[in-house]
Amino acid sequence: MHTDPQQAYLDANHLLAAGDYAGAEECYLQALALQPLHVAARANLGYLKEQQGAVAEAEFHYRQAIALMPDHPQLHQNLGALLFKEKRLAESEAAMRAAAELAPDSPTAWSQLGALLVCTHREPEGEACYRQALALEPGHARAQFNLSYLLLRQARFEEGWYMLDARWQFDHFPLSFDCPFWEGEPLNGKxxxxxxxxxxxxxxxxxxxxxxxxxxxxxxxxxxxxxxxxxxxxxxxxxxxxxxxxxxxxxxxxxxxxxxxxxxxxxxxxxxIPADVPYLRADPALVQQWRGELPQQGLRVGLAWRGNANFENDADRSLPSLMSLAPLAAVADAHFVSLQKGAGEAEALTPPAGMFVHPIAARLGDFADTAAVIANLDLVISVDTAVAHLAGALGKPCWLLLPDYRCDWRWMAERGDTPWYPSMRLFRQPRGGGWTPVIAEVAAALADVAIRP
Known part of the structure; x- marks a missing residue:
């Protein structure tokens, strides 16, 4: 048991850095018991709780710290980032603006505010914030990366591609080679x-x-x-x-x-844009192998309704479950095939009432198998995940379901098609989000396709 609040705080910091959250929390609480107005202990306890996913507790500690030191920009920045992740956007914006006003020379504060503004469809204001961050620190990787998404979505490609490379300054992937990184040098004979x-x-x-x-x-x-x-x-x-x-x-x-x-x-x-499709192909032997295991008549439709749960925006880009696609069951003569792997895969075994879904995904060993199945289908309906890219690369008709919130840059804005995949049709959530109108639109389009002679 500590008797010195500052020593308890320092010990907590060491334990937090070592990943001992329980020990760190105990020491922070001891510091606060000895010195209730210890702002740093309160703020770091908020950070600890945020790392544990205890959002309500983290918010409580951040707000307590701000009440004790309202002019500290980092506290507002931390609170704003927490609220941003929770999609409490108005509250997050207020905190982020406070951080930028208190620390106008902080590129991180401006970059974070810019990201929120862009996510709420205020792209010119968001871009101005990114530019301000880069004026303060031209090499600020997160601001460059955030700006790249905005630029690429708007087809301002030249600067967008350049800025996109900033991702490797903070998103390191452990693969490199013992040779120079190619920057456009002549390749003849290389x-x-x-x-x-x-x-x-x-x-x-x-x-x-x-x-x-x-x-x-x-x-x-x-x-x-x-x-x-x-x-x-x-x-x-x-x-x-x-x-x-x-x-x-x-x-x-x-x-x-x-x-x-x-x-x-x-x-x-x-x-x-190199859009000569198909540029990937299914193996003919695998296509033949799968042909007899799939519906032989009617409209054959592959479904993928969830992406990788570890993706930062997966909660918005994925459907809650296969049940979200229940309106498709009303389309006569449509036969559905599950292409869903991983999370949600078992849902194909208990589909919505009136919808039969061929639950073959457990037997798909790799993307070559998935490509062979897709080659036997008439259409793929997918959220923004690898299955959609595969269908597009194979030149197969694909209907892509897109979120309103933080939609990926490559699908641009307000388009029903994409220059990257000529066989793809985009179905977008309305402003403010929601899958119900999207699925209704898809069901109507599917019914129209099904009744064509």
Whole structure:
């Protein structure tokens, strides 16, 4: 038991840094018992509770700290960030504006405020905040990355691609190679390997640039991908070798790069987006293998309703459950096939009333299997996850369901189509969100397709 509040506070900080949350909490509480107005202990206890996911307790401690020291910008910033994650946007904005007013020379405060404004569809104001952050600190990685999303969504590609590279300053992925990073040098006679992007969808989206490296004169082009993509990527034209992450990788490369770095190096603009689909193909033997296990008549529709739960915006981009798609059951002669893997996969076993869903997903070993199934379908309906990218890359008709809140940059704004995937149709939530009108629109469109001769 401590008798000195400052020593209790210092010990708590050490325990917090070591990951001992229980010990740290005990010491912070001791410090506060000895010195109730110890602002730093109160604020750090709020941070600890936030890390534990105890949002209400974290908010309580942050607000208590602010009451004791209302002119401390970091306290307002912490509270604003917490409320932002909880989508309490008006309260978050008030806290973030207070932080920016109290610390007008803080690039982080301006970047955070900009992110909130952009998420509430005030993009010009948000951009001004990002620009202010970058005027204060030109290399501020988070402000650059946030600005890249805004610019790319608006098709302001040249600056957007440049800013997007800032993600690697704070989102490190443990894969690099013992050779120079390619920045557009001549490739004649050279070898180059494409490293890994974190998401399966990102890999599928940007692997389309690999053949362009061969067209630049590269003698040897290789791709390193997630194991679940290896067989599928063997169909990618212009690629000599496909390696799965975790395999022993050969050396001797002249250059390496990342797939999402290539649009900028190739000067991609709206008119030059490489959208020659399909650029991935299903294996004919697998297509034949799956053909007999799928509906043989009617409109065959693949469904994917949830993404990776670890994705930061998954709660908004994913449907709550398969039950959300219940209105589709009313479409006569539509036969549904589950493409849902992982979270939500078992829901196909108990679909909405009147909807039969072929629950084959447990037998899909990798994306090559999923591609073969999709090749046998007439349509894929998916939330913003890798299945949608795969359908688009295969040139299969795909209806993509998009959230209003923090919709990904690549789908741009207010479009019903996308230049990245010509076979894709976009269904967007209305302003303010909600899936009910989206599903109603999809059901009506599906009924229209089903009755066509």
């Amino acid at each position: 070898s180059i390997v494409l490293g890994l992007e974190a998401g399966h969808g990102d890999m599928i989206h940007f692997c389309r640039y690999a053949p362009m490296l061969k067209a630049r004169g590269a003698q040897r082009v290789a791709v390193v991908c997630h194991p679940a993509l290896r067989r599928l990527f063997a169909t990618l034209p212009g690629v000599d070798h496909v390696h799965a992450l975790g395999e022993a990788l050969p050396g001797g490369w002249d250059y390496w790069t990342r797939p999402m770095h290539l649009p900028g190096l190739f000067g991609t603009e709206m008119a030059t």
